[in-house]
Amino acid sequence: MASADFEGRTAAFSHWFRGLPGAVFSDAIQIVDLRSRGAGRGIVATRDIPADTTLFTVPRSAIISSETCGLKEQVPALFESRGDEDDEQPLDSWSALILILMYEYLLGSQSRWKPYMDVLPDTFDTPMFWSDDELSQLQASATVNKIGKASAEAIFRSRLLPAIRGNPTIFHSSGEYSDQDLVRLAHRMGSTVMAYAFDLESDDDEEDDDESDGWMEDQEGKSMMGMVAMADILNADAEFNAHVNHGDNELTVTTLRDIKAGDEILNHYGPHPNSELLRRYGYVTDKHSRYDVVEIPWEAVQNSLISELRVPREAVGKAMETIDQDELEDTFVLERNSGEPNADGTFASAAFVEDMPEDLKGQLKAVVKALQNLDGTLFPPSKRRRNDVIKSVVVGALRSVASRYSTTAGEDEELLSNANLDHRHRMAVVVRLGEKRLIEEACARFSGEAARDAPDADLSETKRTKRAG
Ligand SMILES: C[S@@+](CC[C@H](N)C(=O)[O-])C[C@H]1O[C@@H](n2cnc3c(N)ncnc32)[C@H](O)[C@@H]1O
Secondary structure (H helix, E strand, O other): OHHHHHHHHHHHHHHHHHHOOOEEEEOOOEEEOOOHHOOOEEEOOOEEEEOOEEEEEEEHOOOEOOOOHHHHOOOOOHHOOOOOOOHOOOOOOHHHHHHHHHHHHHHHHHHHOOOHHOOOOOOOOOOOHHHHHHOOOOOOOOOHHHHOHHHHHHHHHHHHHHHHHHOOOOOOOHHHHHHHHHHHHHHHHHHHHOOOOOOOOOOEEEEHOOHHHHHHOOOOOOEEEEEEEOHHHOOOOOOOEEEEEEOOOEEEEEEEEOEEEOOOOOOOOOOOOHHHHHHHHHHOOHHHHHHHHEEEEEHHHHHHHHHHHOOOOOOOOHHHHHHHHOOOOOOOEEEOOOOOOOOOOOOOOEOOOOOOOHHHHHHHHHHHHHHHHHHHOOOOOHHHHHHHHHHHHHHHHHHHHOOOOOOOOOHHHHHOOOOOOOOOHHHHHHHHHHHHHHHHHHHHHHHHHHHHHHHHHHHHHHHHHHHHH
């Protein structure tokens, strides 16, 4: 978007927002252009602001949702059940909001949210819009299998297109659009909902909902989602300094701690790994890497078990057959213990790998036990030694997961030091490097423990200490 256009749209939006009945916008903040660092618009402090200051207030009547948009009144059937058949069910909250945004978009200048619609994005950096070549830069990251473009498109075609084509006079100007154009518009609005919409809590929910400050968590259609002008101009990070409070009649954004003039006001989108931040929002940050995750497929664990214990593959197969099949998992998620952020939005402590995933440990122990029942000679009797084997098996599995990435952490670091690296390529490298670092950290942790736990290692450690003394 050209700069004049960008600034003109910001000014029109700002003017529109301040004129909304019940809206408040502090003169201690302003909307700024952060495109030079790939962050679109954001809000910064124009002077020092103390903690607990209200920065702005958004009246609920200004939120775009099924409660405020004219579409529900005109086509109530879309929002209510009309029978037992699948196509007679109301739209889930995600699809409903996409359709509402399409409706408002097609209204053009007749939409009462036009100045707001004009500052919503028309392009995205989420992997949904990446080429195969760009996607390949994510290497073995499990996020590659979570993009969901085809399933989203299936919903657009089966639920949204018929709703629009069945109501051509209500979906203003839709006759000028081909099906393909409408699906493209649905993708755009779907990505907007993904990166911008709020899950609208009522005051009552907020007490028990400690999940990510009301950012959209729910695509199952249980709660109402809405587009909250101005609150969604806030960028976010894992350490943040502002909070969106959901009141009866308005949403209020307040500071969580003292903010210096020039600092960006940052919301919190949730404790997402960079892979998820990229998938939902199309960006990554250094601070989110503490939440990075690695998926460990059982197949890698099983192969490691076979080579570590030198047991025939069939024996493992037989042992697994003796376990309740419903209890067996295919994948396990390795993550750090990252703790909750402090009440002022800062990190309470460093994140660290504490243990292997509990469900992985449980499954591995069950298989080892079943193997032992089949052949008692497989493991030494000491429990300590058995735990040691389990850790080595997991380290072996992690090394095999690491080998599925086609570059090393060192090579990725080298790439990141190149200032000319393409934006999407850089984000892919940050995602895959974060995963490799987590694997390295976990391997160091578990191999260290395995060595410490092994009776022989204990002994040699004691001997060394004695000699040194
Ligand atoms: C709710 S919007 C925030 C406003 C947005 N910057 C804009 O110009 O409309 C979320 C989007 O902002 C961008 N964003 C948010 N936080 C960011 C950050 N810390 N760094 C870079 N981009 C960020 C991402 O593109 C994300 O999808």
